[in-house]
Amino acid sequence: MDTDVVIEFNNVTKSFGSQVILNRINLKIFRGKVTAIIGKSGTGKTVLLKHMIGLLEPTSGDIFFEGKNMAKLRPEERQRARSKFSYMFQNGALFDSINIYDNVALPLRETTRLNEKEIRRRVMDKLEKLEITDIVEKYPSEISGGMKKRVGLARALVVDPEIILIDEPTTGLDPIRRNAVHSMISHMQRKFGFTAVIVSHDIPDVFYVSQRVAMLDKGEIIADCLPEEIPFVDNSVVKEFIKGVENLKDELTGLHTKSQITQKFTINRAIPAESFFSVILFRIDGLDKINETLGFITGQKVLKHLAAFIESFLRVSCEHSRYSDNQILTILPNIKKMMADLLLRKLGEALKNYPPLPPEGFQAMSYTISAGVAESGDMTHIDHVVDETEKTMKVIGRFHLS
Amino acid sequence: MELILEQIRSHGAQTLSSLRALGKLSLFVMDATMLCFHAPFKWKRIVEEMFHIGVKSVFVVCLTAFFTGMVLGLQGYYTLSRFGSEGLLGGAVALTLIRELGPVLTALMVTGRAGSFISSELGSMRISEQIDALYTMNINPIKYLVSPKIIAAVLAVPLLTAIGDMVGIFGGYITGVVMLDLNSGVFINNMISSTDMSDVVNGLIKPVFFGYVLAAISSYRGFFCDSLRTGGKGSEAVSTATTSSVVISSVTILISDYILTAFLM
Numbered sequence: 001m002d003t004d005v006v007i008e009f010n011n012v013t014k015s016f017g018s019q020v021i022l023n024r025i026n027l028k029i030f031r032g033k034v035t036a037i038i039g040k041s042g043t044g045k046t047v048l049l050k051h052m053i054g055l056l057e058p059t060s061g062d063i064f065f066e067g068k069n070m071a072k073l074r075p076e077e078r079q080r081a082r083s084k085f086s087y088m089f090q091n092g093a094l095f096d097s098i099n100i101y102d103n104v105a106l107p108l109r110e111t112t113r114l115n116e117k118e119i120r121r122r123v124m125d126k127l128e129k130l131e132i133t134d135i136v137e138k139y140p141s142e143i144s145g146g147m148k149k150r151v152g153l154a155r156a157l158v159v160d161p162e163i164i165l166i167d168e169p170t171t172g173l174d175p176i177r178r179n180a181v182h183s184m185i186s187h188m189q190r191k192f193g194f195t196a197v198i199v200s201h202d203i204p205d206v207f208y209v210s211q212r213v214a215m216l217d218k219g220e221i222i223a224d225c226l227p228e229e230i231p232f233v234d235n236s237v238v239k240e241f242i243k244g245v246e247n248l249k250d251e252l253t254g255l256h257t258k259s260q261i262t263q264k265f266t267i268n269r270a271i272p273a274e275s276f277f278s279v280i281l282f283r284i285d286g287l288d289k290i291n292e293t294l295g296f297i298t299g300q301k302v303l304k305h306l307a308a309f310i311e312s313f314l315r316v317s318c319e320h321s322r323y324s325d326n327q328i329l330t331i332l333p334n335i336k337k338m339m340a341d342l343l344l345r346k347l348g349e350a351l352k353n354y355p356p357l358p359p360e361g362f363q364a365m366s367y368t369i370s371a372g373v374a375e376s377g378d379m380t381h382i383d384h385v386v387d388e389t390e391k392t393m394k395v396i397g398r399f400h401l402s
Numbered sequence: 403m404e405l406i407l408e409q410i411r412s413h414g415a416q417t418l419s420s421l422r423a424l425g426k427l428s429l430f431v432m433d434a435t436m437l438c439f440h441a442p443f444k445w446k447r448i449v450e451e452m453f454h455i456g457v458k459s460v461f462v463v464c465l466t467a468f469f470t471g472m473v474l475g476l477q478g479y480y481t482l483s484r485f486g487s488e489g490l491l492g493g494a495v496a497l498t499l500i501r502e503l504g505p506v507l508t509a510l511m512v513t514g515r516a517g518s519f520i521s522s523e524l525g526s527m528r529i530s531e532q533i534d535a536l537y538t539m540n541i542n543p544i545k546y547l548v549s550p551k552i553i554a555a556v557l558a559v560p561l562l563t564a565i566g567d568m569v570g571i572f573g574g575y576i577t578g579v580v581m582l583d584l585n586s587g588v589f590i591n592n593m594i595s596s597t598d599m600s601d602v603v604n605g606l607i608k609p610v611f612f613g614y615v616l617a618a619i620s621s622y623r624g625f626f627c628d629s630l631r632t633g634g635k636g637s638e639a640v641s642t643a644t645t646s647s648v649v650i651s652s653v654t655i656l657i658s659d660y661i662l663t664a665f666l667m
Contacts, residue, residue, distance in 0.1 A: 091530070
């Protein structure tokens with residue numbers, strides 16, 4: 001057994017009466033990685049997630065947790081295993097007779113010996129990160145569905161779990177909040193290194209936070225790969241699914257997604273007329289600090305502001321995408337590196353007149369914009385070109401948010 | 403022949419299903435009872451449940467007991483007067499209430515009010531995945547939700563019975579002494595002389611058992627509302643579980659009352 005594998009499904013089938021929901025599922029969840037489970041509604045994603053924590057038992061097949069068959073664990077072993085998990089329900093599953101603060105504090109009060117002061121610190125920390133401190137005294141029936149989701153996420157994260165299972169964390173949220181939730185999951189995963197499994201419909205967004213993607217269709221896993229490999233999976237359902245989201249842009253920044261730009265790169269490589277092009281990678285340093293201090297929404301505004309400026313400055317034929325949480329990648333077709341360097345220099349000059357963002361919060365924050373240029377040459381993968389930009393990466397502007 | 407076999411098969415399946423449900427109920431009740439004695443004790447939750455089950459039922463129990471006492475006084479007076487024994491009214495009212503009617507009526511009233519509350523509360527927690535959420539947080543939902551209700555009911559129902567007995571006797575006193583001009587001293591003296599400690603003790607053992615029965619059955623019906631044979635999903639399952647919990651608890655209380663009375667006589 002691979003020690004990197006935390007959960008393994010081995011030929012798992014689940015039926016409710018005559019209806020088969022999961023059909024001979026084989027899947028591995030890797031330690032320290034975020035795995036996204038995608039697929040149409042009603043394909044068994046939530047059922048799959050509930051099997052991982054033992055809320056449902058398979059009709060046949062085995063589920064292994066850290067190499068041990070879950071069905072054969074003794075009750076105390078099962079309890080020990082479950083203590084490593086956290087689960088965020090699709091509808092939040094909040095306790096409606098207690099207020100939001102008590103909801104989030106509940107797992108700490110019931111499963112740890114922490115004093116009330118420490119519990120308060122941890123609860124408020126999570127609520128602040130999700131920007132819901134103003135509803136602590138309210139009851140679940142008094143808040144919106146989106147807020148319930150964020151409270152559910154705070155409750156799942158408050159125990160600092162080793163493995164977190166998240167069922168549609170952003171469905172029904174507005175684009176800003178959706179982005180904030182994804183950013184927070186990504187940020188916390190990087191910080192604490194937990195293993196996460198996310199069931200989601202928000203395909204472009206979820207690719208940013210996940211390192212693996214599994215696609216479920218009619219109870220079967222039809223793709224299990226890296227996010228950037230998804231467009232190249234040879235399956236008609238996957239292709240149809242990806243085609244459906246191909247034209248979607250990141251709703252917050254108006255940019256293409258990483259998978260779209262990866263596809264674009266590959267297509268450009270294949271067309272002789274488009275065989276040479278350059279890329280510019282823009283990076284905002286200090287965005288993590290802004291996210292932490294002034295909130296994710298402010299952080300995303302900074303990204304959007306820069307994206308709008310780059311789009312207005314460069315040619316219409318240029319393709320812009322959000323490459324990571326703090327990076328924007330621009331492809332400049334039929335442009336050599338020398339020309340791209342010149343364009344970047346002019347863009348740097350224009351940045352001096354970069355309109356400032358309106359003040360946010362009470363704390364002054366600074367951030368830096370750096371950029372690097374590279375030419376595609378004969379490189380076959382976009383990541384290699386992006387690596388190349390690092391060699392020429394330099395600061396093109398410093399700004400303050402105050 | 404085929405028809406007969408089909409009937410046998412159907413009855414067999416029903417019997418097996420009933421036995422399975424009984425087994426599930428037994429395991430659930432056993433688990434909940436054992437967890438009542440496992441530390442840490444949820445004192446805050448027990449007090450909260452005592453408020454819901456006990457304090458909120460005081461009014462309805464007192465009202466029922468008062469009018470029951472008055473009816474007993476009225477009926478008892480006319481029956482005893484036929485034999486020229488009106489002076490025994492105090493004892494008749496007190497003994498009937500303390501030994502029998504007080505515990506049963508209190509338990510039935512608490513079942514109607516608090517039993518339905520327990521069942522619908524747990525049922526709605528089940529369908530909104532709150533019980534599943536407790537599992538995922540590694541919190542035993544039976545210990546967290548059910549055991550405090552059982553402890554609270556076992557403590558609250560005898561206390562309510564004692565209050566109900568007093569109010570009922572007072573109702574009998576009003577009818578006998580105030581309305582029918584029976585001598586107050588005779589009423590009270592006869593009540594004291596004909597009631598001894600064993601009557602009071604027996605009258606308080608029953609409600610302990612009734613409290614346990616109503617809390618266990620109501621919790622079970624609500625806790626498993628979505629997987630019960632009685633059917634229904636979602637809010638329908640909750641309402642079905644609530645209704646059936648009241649009916650089953652009430653019938654169980656009346657049947658067990660006979661058995662307990664036979665043992666305690």
